[in-house]
Amino acid sequence: MEFDDRDDERLSRWLRAVSAEPDDRALRLALARIGAEPDAPRWLAWVMRPAALGTAALLLVFTTSISWWWLESGVDRTSLSDQVMAAADASSAPDLDSADSATPAPEGAGPAATDSGGSR
């Protein structure tokens, strides 16, 4: 038998002559794996749909944009914090001042004695 470049037709025929033996082993394997898979909760499957994920992403972008816009332009944060500090000062500052002046410092109060950690 001689092989030459005119063997294209024969080569095609030889290639076509081989195919898989028909059996359902792979199908049985697949069915067994499907049966062994734990069922995911239905709500999780629903949430994982592309449409749901896309909607969630859009909502995230939308709410982030709104929050950003609100923080940048909608509220005078300085005046709010000033108001809070002023209210705190008004209620506590006089008492602190009077307590400091009325209470004498305990004797021996001063710089803390240092302990070198050495033996006596």
Next chain:
Amino acid sequence: MTTLARSMMRDRDEADDVVADVLLRIHDAAPGFRGERGLKTWVLRIVANRCRDLLRRRRFDAGKADEMDPIAHSGLRVEPGEGWDDALDQPALLAALERAIDTLPAEQREAVILKERLGLSVSETAAALKISESAVKSRLFRARAGLLAKLREWEHDRPH
């Protein structure tokens, strides 16, 4: 699907695992499949990609190929068609052809199996491999030349 997997993997068990994986993927993707792409080419693309991944990871197994019948070991069978030459030593020739297919680069092997063995058209083969039709033709040309060269070698070395 099974013919492609077995022709690529050359191991019946591994090939059936590939097909089972692909069937699972089809099962999972079925609810969202709208038929906008060709089902056949889509399925064959998944099989080809899976085989390519596994073959890339598989360690080279020298000396195995010549010892066993590549057709039977792969879970393949011979179906002689019309015009088969009875004078040929069919089992030996087809075994040599299968070994020659194994020596082809993976991309040529995929093309030749899809086009010649499974009977896909050039455009279907291109869709299944996600390459252009001219790339398919180029791969087929090189694959056929490689196969014929290997068969010539086999014929030359064969005891007469």
